[in-house]
Structures are given as structure tokens and as C-alpha cells.
Amino acid sequence: MLSTGNMQQVVKHSMAYGYIISQPFSFYVDSYPMLQNEVFQNAEMIVAYGEHNEAVRVLQDKLNFLSYYDKELDGEFGIFTEFALKKFQIEHNLSITGKADEETINTLVNDERRKYLDPLKDIDRTYYLGEQGEGIKVIQKALYYFGYYKGEIDGIFGPNTNKALMYYQQDNGLEVKQEINQQTVQTLQTESETVDNAIQPAQTEAANQEKKDVPAKSEEKVQVPTKDVAQTFNTSELIKSAKTHIGTSYVWGGTSPSGFDCSGYIQYVFRQFDVSLPRTVSDIWNMTKQVDQPSIGDFVFFETYKRGPSHMGIYLGNKQFIHVGVSTGVAISNLDSSYWSQRYLGAKRVVIQK
Structure with a gap:
């Protein structure tokens, strides 16, 4: 399930919200990474060979993003998906089952989160509307991950980035300004750490x-x-x-x-x-x-x-x-x-x- 509470928490002011709320579930599956995780976390199943559903498609998308899978995202758990998943399990010292069990899913989601959000730590300046740069790409990726930015990751602080940024600032009680400042960056980092803790499997x-x-x-x-x-x-x-x-x-x-x-x-x-x-x-x-x-x-x-x-x-x-x-x-x-x-x-x- 995707509870609308979760959805509104993540993209309640997203510029894409009005559009995606009217779309079929397949659109949502291709959407923001943090929302895709909802498929895994509530599937109440182990995704395995021979299955064909949206959870498999999400699995393929995440493996593709992490450079383990380079075939069509067709939702079919076949030999190529199994091979990619086993490779991921081997490189992360997991049980080599070829199945997307809970341990594998949590590790996969954590790796994806880090790839999107860890670069936030390297931003040490303020960016202003109209600027371009790698730091802006980092912010675009983070806003995309959390469900605010829908567009090309081009490193341009233009209208689309500004709109996503302003909605994020508003939702998190920040001063709404047309700039990427340290307060916004630090809030994104804090939120990413909260997500990291929330998706850890239970230990004892x-x-x-x-x-x-x-x-x-x-x-x-x-x-x-x-x-x-x-x-x-x-x-x-x-x-x-x-x-x-x-x-x-x-x-x-x-x-x-x-x-x-x-x-x-x-x-x-x-x-x-x-x-x-x-x-x-x-x-x-x-x-x-x-x-x-x-x-x-x-x-x-x-x-x-x-x-x-x-x-x-x-x-x-x-x-x-x-x-x-x-x-x-x-x-x-x-x-x-x-x-x-x-x-x-x-x-x-x-x-x-x-």
C-alpha cells in the first residue's frame, strides 16, 4: 500500500503532485525513489524468480540505478534480474539467495539512499537563482529523492528547481528564499539520516x-x-x-x-x-x-x-x-x-x- 498520509508527507506540495495523483500505479512505481520504497516495505512478500509485478519493476529500477542491472524494466523476474540480484548480494556479503528478502531490500534501499544523499555533505556554499554547478545537481537529486523535483538533473538553478526548493522549504518550516542555503542543506541531511534509521531492519x-x-x-x-x-x-x-x-x-x-x-x-x-x-x-x-x-x-x-x-x-x-x-x-x-x-x-x- 501507499498510504496517502505517506504520500502527502513526501510530496504534498510537489509540483508533480496534482499530476501523479491522477495517474495509474505504474506511474507511481516509476516515480520518486522514497515512494518506490513503499512497494517493498508493504509488499508482505519475498520477490523471487518467476514473479511479474510492480515490486519486481521497482527492484529492477533500483538495481539499474546502482549499476547491477542493464536490461528492460519489464517487471519480469527472470534470469537477468536474478543474476543482478545475486551479484548485489555477493558484493554486500548477504545470503546469496537470488531473492529480494528483507535483508537484501534494506541493503538495497540504503545503498540507493546514500548514492542520492551522501553528496549533500560536500556542499559548503550558498547557490542563487540562475547559477549552475555540480552542487545544484546534488540538490536536485535530493529533492527528487524526497518527491519535490521532477525534471532533468541538469545542474541549473532555474524555475523548476526553484519551485521544488520553495515547496520543500515551506513544508519544513524554513524561510522561503530563492537560494540554496546551508539551513536547507542541513535540513535535507537531517531528513536523510532519519530515513536511513527508519529503514533499518529490526536487530533484536x-x-x-x-x-x-x-x-x-x-x-x-x-x-x-x-x-x-x-x-x-x-x-x-x-x-x-x-x-x-x-x-x-x-x-x-x-x-x-x-x-x-x-x-x-x-x-x-x-x-x-x-x-x-x-x-x-x-x-x-x-x-x-x-x-x-x-x-x-x-x-x-x-x-x-x-x-x-x-x-x-x-x-x-x-x-x-x-x-x-x-x-x-x-x-x-x-x-x-x-x-x-x-x-x-x-x-x-x-x-x-x-
Whole structure:
């Protein structure tokens, strides 16, 4: 899934946002690297030989960028993709499986991030509108990575670069100026370090438990209601309604039975029972009430490709929840699976404020 919350966080003011939101998922797969990672982080599968899907296409694109794969980006996991992946695994001292398992994906995403963002460390001057240079190329690549710049990496500080830069400055609380200054560069570097930490695989069982017990604080901006009353919707009917959509395809930005994304599905199901929810995962997290253990109809939240809640589902009981995945569409998954258990943040409940 690509939660619209994640999308808006990354490209909410991108000059391309209005265009790409109306495009098919294939456009998104070819889009900004940080957004491509969402395919991997939420695929809930190991990409392997013989598969043909968008996750394979993203894999090929990243291997191509890192100079391991030079064939067509066709989404077909054939002999050339397997060879490129094994070469990558050999050079990074990984298990040589020829499969895009979690360890391989995290290493791949880290390598790509470093190639895009490490050169930021070498920028030691201010660039002004109209200038050209290698430093401007570095900034263009960083803005592209985070979803703000869509254009040729030409090293020219022209209108396109300026527009992307100004939107980035605005989104990050910086003074909006027609210059690439050290404050902007340092913010990009800090953000790149945050992304690097967020995509690291879990190291120990203790670390996983800590992640479960301590939800991310950076997302918490909306006050949770202090007083609540009984839910006004029928939980069993809500679950029954939610299950009628099993098999519905994932559609980026989708909010209807013709296709859902993660938060679009949640919002649609609850709207049928006159419960109004925000449009993004992070906002739903912020306006709901923490519970120690989920009950049927509660929300379960997960941390996927970045820090904080970025995926969610509706709890069904018996460790099961219903949600929307990129590869599965609307489907039922288990909280105890190896994939979801290490990403689980906690459960929250819709409350009605008096």
C-alpha cells in the first residue's frame, strides 16, 4: 500500500503532485525513489524468480540505478534480474539467495539512499537563482529523492528547481528564499539520516518490543479526546461490511470500491456507519484512543518504511486484521506473522467526543 498520509508527507506540495495523483500505479512505481520504497516495505512478500509485478519493476529500477542491472524494466523476474540480484548480494556479503528478502531490500534501499544523499555533505556554499554547478545537481537529486523535483538533473538553478526548493522549504518550516542555503542543506541531511534509521531492519527481539511499547512521538500533533462514550456503530455489521471488499485491488489514492489505498479503505468503511475519519494514517493515529489490547473493530497500526504509523488495518479478533496491501488488495493478515509482528506499533480505538 501507499498510504496517502505517506504520500502527502513526501510530496504534498510537489509540483508533480496534482499530476501523479491522477495517474495509474505504474506511474507511481516509476516515480520518486522514497515512494518506490513503499512497494517493498508493504509488499508482505519475498520477490523471487518467476514473479511479474510492480515490486519486481521497482527492484529492477533500483538495481539499474546502482549499476547491477542493464536490461528492460519489464517487471519480469527472470534470469537477468536474478543474476543482478545475486551479484548485489555477493558484493554486500548477504545470503546469496537470488531473492529480494528483507535483508537484501534494506541493503538495497540504503545503498540507493546514500548514492542520492551522501553528496549533500560536500556542499559548503550558498547557490542563487540562475547559477549552475555540480552542487545544484546534488540538490536536485535530493529533492527528487524526497518527491519535490521532477525534471532533468541538469545542474541549473532555474524555475523548476526553484519551485521544488520553495515547496520543500515551506513544508519544513524554513524561510522561503530563492537560494540554496546551508539551513536547507542541513535540513535535507537531517531528513536523510532519519530515513536511513527508519529503514533499518529490526536487530533484536528487545528492540522490536521497545518499538511496540513506545509509539513514535513525531507524528502526534492532534489531541486525543479526553472523554468518550460508547461507539455509535454496530461492530459486527461494520466487520461484515469491511469483508465484502476482500479482493478489491489496491489503487493509489483510491477511496471507493473500484480501488482503495490503505487509509482510503478505512475511511470508506467507517463512513458507511456515519463515522468520519481523517484521510491519512498518521491523522487517524492522532485522533484515536490508545488501548492495551485490540478488540474487534479497533485499529491496528504499523511502522513500515518510515518512523511512525504508516499503515493500518481493522482488527477482526484472533490476531487477524483486514487491510489493503499493494500486492494483495483488500485482504486479511495475521498480527503474529513475521512481517507484521516486527512492525506493529499498537492498537487504537475510535471514540466519540462529548
